[in-house]
Amino acid sequence: AQSVTQLGSHVSVSEGALVLLRCNYSSSVPPYLFWYVQYPNQGLQLLLKYTSAATLVKGINGFEAEFKKSETSFHLTKPSAHMSDAAEYFCAVTLFSGGYNKLIFGAGTRLAVHP
Amino acid sequence: SQTIHQWPATLVQPVGSPLSLECTVEGTSNPNLYWYRQAAGRGLQLLFYSVGIGQISSEVPQNLSASRPQDRQFILSSKKLLLSDSGFYLCAWSPGRYSPLHFGNGTRLTVT
Numbered sequence: 001a002q003s004v005t006q007l008g009s010h011v012s013v014s015e016g017a018l019v020l021l022r023c024n025y026s027s028s029v030p031p032y033l034f035w036y037v038q039y040p041n042q043g044l045q046l047l048l049k050y051t052s053a054a055t056l057v058k059g060i061n062g063f064e065a066e067f068k069k070s071e072t073s074f075h076l077t078k079p080s081a082h083m084s085d086a087a088e089y090f091c092a093v094t095l096f097s098g099g100y101n102k103l104i105f106g107a108g109t110r111l112a113v114h115p
Numbered sequence: 116s117q118t119i120h121q122w123p124a125t126l127v128q129p130v131g132s133p134l135s136l137e138c139t140v141e142g143t144s145n146p147n148l149y150w151y152r153q154a155a156g157r158g159l160q161l162l163f164y165s166v167g168i169g170q171i172s173s174e175v176p177q178n179l180s181a182s183r184p185q186d187r188q189f190i191l192s193s194k195k196l197l198l199s200d201s202g203f204y205l206c207a208w209s210p211g212r213y214s215p216l217h218f219g220n221g222t223r224l225t226v227t
Contacts, residue, residue, distance in 0.1 A: 034215050043121075043205055043218035044159075051213065090159065094213075100147045100166045101212050105159040 002027045002095045006106035013113055019063075019078040021109045023091035026072065032094035033074045034103065035065055039087045047089075050074060061085070086113045117142035121206045121219035128226055134179075134193040136222050138206030141187065146208040148189040149216060150181055154202040165189060201226045 007022040025031055032051050036044040048059025055067040065076045074091060088110045092103040118141045128134060140146050150162040161174045163181035171181050178197050182190045189206060203223050207216040 032213065036218075041203075041221070041223065043220045044207075044216075046215050046217065049215050096212065100164060101209060101214075102149075102161055102164060103216050104161075107158045 002031065002093045002104050004091050004093050004104055004106040006089075006091050006109050008109055009107065010110050010112065013081045013111070015083055015113055015115055016080050019076070019081045019085065019111065021076040021089050021091075021111065023065075023074045023076065023106060024072050025074060025091075025093045027093055029096070032101070033065075033067065034092045034094075035059065035063070035074075035076050036090045036092065036105075037061075037087050038090065038108075044090060047076070081111075081113045083113050083115070086111055117208075117210075117217070119206060119208055119217060119219040121204075121222055123222060124220065125223045126225070128196050128224065130198055130226055131195050134191070134196050134200070134224070136191040136204055136206075136224075138189045138191075138219055139187055140208045143187070143208070143210060145186060146210060147212075148183060149207040149209070150189065150191050151205040151207060151218075152202045153205060153221075159205070163191070196226045198226050200224065 003026045005024045034049045035047040038044050048057045050057050050067045058064045063078045088108045090108045091106040095102045121138045148165045152160050165171050165183045179193050203221050205221045206219040209216045
C-alpha cells in the first residue's frame with residue numbers, strides 16, 4: 001500500500017539558509033509524488049509534481065525536489081529561504097484505483113523562517 | 116482557466132445541528148471531486164470522492180455524507196453535528212487519473 005513519511009514535524013531555518021524538507025514514500029507501483037504548501041487558514045497549493053519523467057523536478061517559488069528510487073525519497077529543497085516560505089508543507093503519493101486517483105498525504109512539516 | 120469555490124469560509128455550529136458545505140468547480144467538465152478533512156494533529160484525511168454525478172465513495176464511516184447533484188458541484192452534509200466534526204474541510208478536484216489535485220480555500224468548522 002502507498003504511504004508517505006515526512007521526517008520532522010517542525011523545521012526552523014534562518015533567512016537565506018538552505019531549506020531541506022524530507023519525504024520518504026512507500027509504493028508497490030511506480031509512484032506519482034507531489035509537494036503542496038499550505039499557508040494559515042488556506043487551502044493547499046501545488047508546489048511541484050513527479051510523474052516518472054525527470055528525477056529532478058522544479059516547482060514554484062524556487063523549490064525543487066529530487067526523486068531517488070534507491071532511497072524511496074522525494075526531499076524538497078530551496079537554496080535560500082525567504083520569510084514568505086514560512087508555511088506547512090505536505091508530501092503526497094498517488095494511489096490509483098479504477099478511473100480516479102487519491103492522494104495519500106504525509107503528516108506535514110511546519111517550516112519556520114527566522115531573521 | 117479552472118477555479119474551485121468553497122463556502123462558507125468559516126462556520127460555527129452547535130452540536131446536533133445540520134451541516135451543508137458546498138463546493139463548485141468552474142472551467143472544466145466531469146472532474147474527479149474530493150472532500151478532505153484536516154483536524155488538529157491528524158493531518159489530511161480523505162472523506163469522500165466522486166468520479167461522476169451521483170457516484171460517491173466513502174473512505175471512512177462517520178457522521179457525514181456527500182452528494183454530487185451536478186457535474187461540478189459537491190456537497191458535504193450532516194444531519195446532526197458532533198464535537199468531533201470540528202476541523203478544516205477542503206474540497207479538491209482533479210481533471211484525471213494522472214493529474215494532481217487542486218484545492219479550494221477550505222471551510223473552518225467549529226462545533227460548539
